[in-house]
Amino acid sequence: MSDTLSHYQALVAAGELRADPDQAAAAARLAALQAELESVPPRGSTLWKLLRKLPEPPRGLYMWGGVGRGKSMLMDLFFQNAQVRRKRRAHFHEFMLDVHARLAEARKSETGDPIPPVVASIAEEARLLCFDEMVVNNMADAAIMSRLFTGLLAARVTIVTTSNRPPDDLYKNGLNRQLFLPFIDLIKDKLDVTSLNGPVDYRRDRLGNAKLWQVPNGPAATTAMSEAFFRLTDYPVEDRAKVPAIDLVVQGNRTLHVPKSLKGVAVFSFKRLCAEARGASDYLAIARHYHTVMIVGIPVLGPEKRNEAARFVTLIDALYEYKVKLIASADAEPDALYPTGDGAFEFERTASRLLEMQSDAYLALGHGEEQ
DSSP: OOOHHHHHHHHHHTTSSOOOHHHHHHHHHHHHHHHHHHHSOOTTSHHHHHOSSOOOOOOEEEEEOSTTSSHHHHHHHHHHHOOOSSEEEEEHHHHHHHHHHHHHHHHHHOSSOSHHHHHHHHHHHOSEEEEESOOOOSHHHHHHHHHHHHHHHHTTOEEEEEESSOGGGTTTTOTTGGGTHHHHHHHHHHEEEEEOOOSOOHHHHHHTTOOSEEOSOSHHHHHHHHHHHHHHHTOOGGGGGGOOOEEEEETTTEEEEESEEETTEEEEEHIIIIISSOOHHHHHHHHHHOSEEEEEEEOOOOGGGHHHHHHHHHHHHHHHHTTOEEEEEESSOGGGSSOSSTTHHHHHHHHHHHHHTTSHHHHTSOTTOOO
């Protein structure tokens, strides 16, 4: 059995990570939390039944910092090492979509407030909840989060979350933000807040000087894209055949197949995303779920590919809105992707966004972060 700090120190000693005081401090705090969680016997066990009074649940942790500072990596180490039977790790947007689906079901069967039964069902499934990339950018989430998380904490659920923003900056300038302020107070009162803002952006560092827009499509571009994927995900190249695929749930009632999905990075073909009948809901699901999207095989567009071009525009708008990093291979540079014909003028805005998405300023933004 390993704790989070020992595992982290082993990675530093092996040269897989650079020594980072902020990361080491966070790893130590997570190791302490792991020990606290594991000190409570599993519910229903003999020792659990002998307890006269359950100890207070341990305080959770809110880790925030810039892009690529190791927040998700540390949370994954913690989640992997924590010997907790009922635990769940989810991307924050994925979790909130699940919450809204549960609320909708509760409203069908309950005549009263739907939040308590949803809280009860989540608490029954997990006493440890780990969220990646907490960000709040819509009123529907902001309106319920204070009551939802107050209920979860009262039900003895321990929460660990990462974010690109300090608590006070969540839902900044959001509509009716005053309704959200109790949630910020709740975080600061019930969770320890720690920052990770070391000097190295590991995500950008792994890419090195790799081009984000490979031209033209072909073997060289395919090789470059593959190398970028394995660097970003720290996945062994020799296990390339084992890279997992998933079916991403869209609007709770259908799925979108993701051929390669690992550590917040997804790989798609242009044909799968834009030649098939897709819409904004598909692209928003991708943008919410992944911090980096790789698209291969983008062709030169024109009036004869009007439908594909329209879908591509919608896709880029969704990725841009959520500040998703884009790595792509194409038959032309962005400003030559739709060179002439009806629709070329309208595509200029998308070409401009594609160029901006390769800039250092864009790459420094966190997933879901407003400019």
